[in-house]
């Protein structure tokens with residue numbers, strides 16, 4: 423495939439010296455070594471990515487990418503397609519889960535429309551990156567052409583640039599798209615060489631007959647696609663506009679040195695495609711939660727990812743990542759504000 427990448431710039435590298443300083447600092451804090459578990463690693467990782475001795479997750483950018491999917495014609499979702507447009511309006515008017523969470527976190531929230539089958543009832547405050555009124559039906563033809571893929575990747579890159587320009591310390595991508603678990607499952611199958619039955623799940627709530635129908639649809643899509651695992655080919659053939667945009671956004675964040683907190687199943691599949699495209703991206707991805715969508719486990723394993731939370735969530739929108747932000751903030755506050763053994767006059771002999 424000849425898709426042109428406008429951002430073939432080098433991905434930023436984590437600072438080994440800040441990593442070492444952060445590890446040394448952790449060893450001085452008034453606690454048995456390792457007793458803050460993953461919070462210690464989080465603080466160290468953020469220090470090395472942010473190239474600082476005082477890591478932070480105060481300035482958070484959340485970008486929700488929304489788009490429709492032609493594969494909905496196959497009856498693979500419990501919900502009608504017009505919900506995508508309706509939820510876009512709900513995101514900007516403040517009633518969606520991610521809107522509430524963004525307010526709680528004092529995070530920047532932007533909503534990006536990459537193309538819906540039914541226009542959103544309200545477009546004020548929505549970033550317009552519409553490519554087409556949804557992808558084509560991926561069971562029958564490529565979901566998008568090369569030019570559309572490029573537009574989607576670029577829309578994601580622009581969101582990453584806006585986050586970097588605002589000085590964001592953490593980027594979260596959310597997604598909204600009725601039918602997108604079918605697209606994400608098909609894409610993961612192609613990237614991993616996995617069987618549809620291993621990846622397909624209920625999405626918004628299909629029963630077992632519905633999941634079986636979804637498996638058959640993905641099998642048709644993969645038979646048409648063939649076994650080409652090249653990430654750009656897979657994205658165009660089986661992806662969604664929002665999934666490709668998220669892949670572009672993650673690469674754009676890593677190029678600009680903004681750490682990413684990865685949300686659920688669909689976002690993780692976008693991350694997998696992006697990592698296959700640019701393996702150096704791996705360092706920049708932190709994983710928030712394991713979604714209830716059964717395929718997420720396989721995708722996380724392929725990414726070698728150990729997510730922080732497992733709360734049985736399966737909403738999307740970036741909600742699983744948003745609930746993990748307070749953990750990152752706690753990790754940073756502890757790293758930055760705990761007393762050292764020397765400062766507090768506490769004996770450190772147990773840590774020798």
Ligand SMILES: O=C(O)c1ccc[n+]([C@@H]2O[C@H](COP(=O)([O-])O)[C@@H](O)[C@H]2O)c1
Nearest residue numbers: 499599601602603625626686687713738
């Ligand atoms: O993030 C997840 O893990 C997740 C798991 C299942 C469903 N979703 C959300 O549900 C929608 C897609 O579900 P479906 O059944 O229409 O394919 C889409 O808008 C996603 O945000 C999200």
Ligand SMILES: Cc1cc2nc[nH]c2cc1C
Nearest residue numbers: 501505598626737738739
């Ligand atoms: C109501 C609704 C909200 C969502 N948010 C993300 N995916 C969604 C799917 C539905 C159906």
